[in-house]
Amino acid sequence: MLLCDIGNTSYHFLKDTLDYKESVQSFDPSTLQERVFYICVNPHAKELVKDLENWIDLSGHVEISRYYETMGIDRVFACEAISDGVILDAGSAITVDRVRDGSFEGGFIYPGVQAMAQTYKNISPVLDYSFNFELDLDKMPKNSRDAISYGYLKTLYNEVMEQNMELFLTGGDAQMFAKIFPHAKIDKTLIFKGMKKIMKKAKLC
Amino acid sequence: MLLCDIGNTSYHFLKDTLDYKESVQSFDPSTLQERVFYICVNPHAKELVKDLENWIDLSGHVEISRYYETMGIDRVFACEAISDGVILDAGSAITVDRVRDGSFEGGFIYPGVQAMAQTYKNISPVLDYSFNFELDLDKMPKNSRDAISYGYLKTLYNEVMEQNMELFLTGGDAQMFAKIFPHAKIDKTLIFKGMKKIMKKAKLC
DSSP states (O other), X not given: OEEEEEOSSEEEEEETTEEEEEETTTOOGGXXXXXXXXXXXXXXXXXXXXXXXXXXXXXXXXXXXXXXXXXXXXXXXXXXXXXXXXXXXXXXXXXXXXXXXXXXXXXXXXXXXXXXXXXXXXXXXXXXXXXXXXXXXXXXXXXXXXXXXXXXXXXXXXXXXXXXXXXXXXXXXXXXXXXTOTTSEEOTTHHHHHHHHHHHHTXXX | OEEXXXXXXXXXXXXXXXXXXXXXXXXXXXXXXXXXXXXXXXXHHHHHHTTOTTEEEOGGGSOGGGSOTTSOXXXXXXXXXXXXXXXXXXXXXXXXXXXXXXXXXXXXXXXXXXXXHHHHXXXXXXXXXXXXXXXXXXXXXXXXXXHHHXXXXXXXXXXXXXXXXXXXXXXXXXXXXXXXXXXXXXOTTHHHHHHHHHHHHTTXX
C-alpha cells in the first residue's frame, strides 16, 4: 500500500516509513499496479489519476465543512494530523494554518522561496539575490540581500510567532525555515499522518 | 524648474505644486528644454538622461555614507525628507525605511501589489485574486482571497507596526495601503521634499 500527496511540482509518496518524490512533469501514475491512497491539489495530475482504479482519492472522506470550500486538500490533511498548533507547509506556496482543540481556526497563504525570489528578480535585476536565512531578524538591514531577506522572512516570522502555539514545519523547504524557527518541530510526513488518521476513521486500513 | 523622480515604471515630475507622471516606456526626456533636477533608479532611463545638459543628477549631492552602497536613490531621498519615522514607499517594490534623529537605521524591501498578485497567480491559477484591503487583520482567514490578502498584508502590517514610529506613506499605491494603515500620513511628494532639502544644502536653489 502506497500513500501519495500530489502537489504542484511533485508526487510525494510514502511506502511504510520511506518517503520519496517523483516529478509531476515526468511521472506516469498509470505505471503503478498497487493500491495508492492519494490527495491531489494539481488539476492536471487529478485528470491523470481519476480514472485509474487502483488510485483512491481520500478527499471525500474528510469532514470538509470543518474547513472551507476552496482550501487546498493538502492543508486540510495536514490539519487533520494535529490537535493543537500552527502548521507551516513550505512548498511552492507557504501555507500557515492554525488548529486548536482539533478545530481549524483559519490560515493564510504566502509565496514559497522560489516564487518569491523570482518576484524580486522580476521587479528589478538589482534584487536578484538568494535569501539569507541566517540574517539577524532583530536588526533593520543595511544591505540589499538582507533587505529582501528581511522583507520575505521577518514579516512571515512575526505573524507565525504571534500565534504563540507549537509550530510544525513540513513541505520541501521545511529544513530551510527551521533556521529562522529553531524551536519548531520538523515533520515532512505530516500530511501522511493526516491521511492515515482519515483512513482509520473511514475503515480503509 | 522641474524635479523628477525616475522609477522603474514612470518619470514622476513636480512643477511648483503640481505632480504628474510619464511612462518610462514612451516618454522621451530629450523633449524637455528646461532644467530638470532628477534622481533615477532605472538603468535604462539613466542612459537616456545622463548626457542631456539640462538634466541634473542630484544623487552626488547626498552624503551617501549615511546609507548603504546599493540602496535605491529614491529611498535615500525619501529618508532625507524626514527626521523621525518610518517611510513606506509603495511602488513596483515596497520599501520600508526607518529614520531616527535624522539618521537612517535600516530598511527592507517587499514586493509591490502588482508583483505579488502575479506571484500568487504564477504559483497556481486558483490563487488568482485581487487583494482584499478591507480584510479583518485580527482574524485568521477562512477563504482563499483573504488567505492570500492576509499573507501579503498582515505580515507587512505587523512588521511596520512593530517599529512604533510615525508612518509616512508614499508611492503610487500609497492610497491603497492607507486602508490598512489609517493612522499614517500620506505624502506622495515625500521624495521631492528630500530633493528640495538636498538642493538647498548644495545651494542649487
